[in-house]
Amino acid sequence: MTLYIDDTAAAGFEAIAGYDLKTLFIVSGLDIIKGGGDGYSGVEFPGVTVSVRPSNEPKCIRCWIHNKNVGQNALHPELCPRCVEAVAKWR
DSSP: OOOEOOOHHHHHHHTTSSSSSHHHOOSSEEEEESSSSSSOOOOOSEEEEEOOOOOOOOBBTOOBOOOOOTTSSOOOOSSSSSHHHHHHOOO
């Protein structure tokens, strides 16, 4: 997902910039670009345009997040690193 933030929305966006927005929006990737761009511009948040596109990265079978590191753990080849860590805590 890409968020385009223009000058109208910049101040409001700075107030939430410290949050983990990728997790909040439940997306595999998040790019934030200052300025305009193509996408959906809603009426609730003037100055913000949202563009969504599918990921080319492999999908974790546990959390369904696409992550380039899925498959790097030999014990859990279908999991992303975050899920590998979560599963390890169960043991």
